[in-house]
Amino acid sequence: MHRLITIRASHFCEKARWALDAAGVKYVEESHFPLLNRAFTVPKGGVTTPLLVCPDGKVLKDSNDIVRYADAHLTAPSKLIPQEWEGDIAKWMDKANQIGIHSRRVVYFHLFKYMDSSVYETLSDGVGTLEKVVGWSLLPLIKFAIKKGLRVDERGHNISKEKLDKLLDEVDGQLEGKQYIVGNGFSAADLAVASLLAPIIFPPFYGAHLPDFRESPPQVKALVEQYRARPSGKHCMAMFSQLRKSKL
Numbered sequence: 001m002h003r004l005i006t007i008r009a010s011h012f013c014e015k016a017r018w019a020l021d022a023a024g025v026k027y028v029e030e031s032h033f034p035l036l037n038r039a040f041t042v043p044k045g046g047v048t049t050p051l052l053v054c055p056d057g058k059v060l061k062d063s064n065d066i067v068r069y070a071d072a073h074l075t076a077p078s079k080l081i082p083q084e085w086e087g088d089i090a091k092w093m094d095k096a097n098q099i100g101i102h103s104r105r106v107v108y109f110h111l112f113k114y115m116d117s118s119v120y121e122t123l124s125d126g127v128g129t130l131e132k133v134v135g136w137s138l139l140p141l142i143k144f145a146i147k148k149g150l151r152v153d154e155r156g157h158n159i160s161k162e163k164l165d166k167l168l169d170e171v172d173g174q175l176e177g178k179q180y181i182v183g184n185g186f187s188a189a190d191l192a193v194a195s196l197l198a199p200i201i202f203p204p205f206y207g208a209h210l211p212d213f214r215e216s217p218p219q220v221k222a223l224v225e226q227y228r229a230r231p232s233g234k235h236c237m238a239m240f241s242q243l244r245k246s247k248l
């Protein structure tokens with residue numbers, strides 16, 4: 001059996017989970033708090049999550065590698081990375097990672113500022129009982145490490161929002177008159193962009209607990225609605241409701 005080490009709410013982890021689910025690769029998910037994840041990834045030669053331990057002992061330390069590994073289990077016409085579109089898909093997967101870096105900072109900024117009380121619930125999703133207790137007592141340190149490590153502050157937020165908007169202009173342009181980002185069918189490009197934009201869209205059928213968008217304060221609602229209104233936001237909602245749903 002494969003073991004997927006995650007921070008469950010992480011959008012990079014959702015990308016890996018979705019690809020494995022789409023390919024029918026069986027795995028057990030082992031979720032951890034941010035920061036505490038390193039006690040489980042570093043001994044396996046990794047740092048961040050997702051990290052996949054394969055039954056033969058091989059370790060995949062990057063979400064794009066996990067998507068490619070999952071895709072190797074698929075055959076045409078279900079492939080996430082059809083050979084003819086490989087180059088374009090790789091380009092969009094890289095762009096999706098950039099989207100993920102900036103959407104994460106914007107979302108953390110809003111979460112800490114307006115929804116601080118829901119941070120523990122979100123970060124502790126899927127974590128074992130003992131680690132939940134440890135995570136609760138270390139929560140101030142974990143939040144501090146996230147804020148410092150990812151530069152989640154007013155300035156960082158403003159920079160990331162601008163970069164995110166530019167990246168999404170490109171996605172919006174690419175989607176003009178099209179349902180999918182590359183070619184005529186769902187691919188790893190759609191999966192990656194939708195997953196990495198998801199924390200700002202709150203799509204249904206996300207594979208982890210996200211705070212209830214309907215209960216969120218007006219500042220967060222306004223942010224989500226602004227991004228949901230864009231073609232890239234609509235694409236994210238559509239990919240999750242039409243395609244992620246059946247793979248959960």
Ligand SMILES: N[C@@H](CCC(=O)N[C@@H](CS)C(=O)NCC(=O)O)C(=O)O
Pocket residue numbers: 007010011012013034035037038047048049050061062063064097104
């Ligand atoms: N390039 C990596 C990035 C993954 C990443 O940034 N993961 C974050 C969660 S969103 C993480 O594990 N952070 C905890 C840490 O840095 O130890 C990938 O695609 O797998």
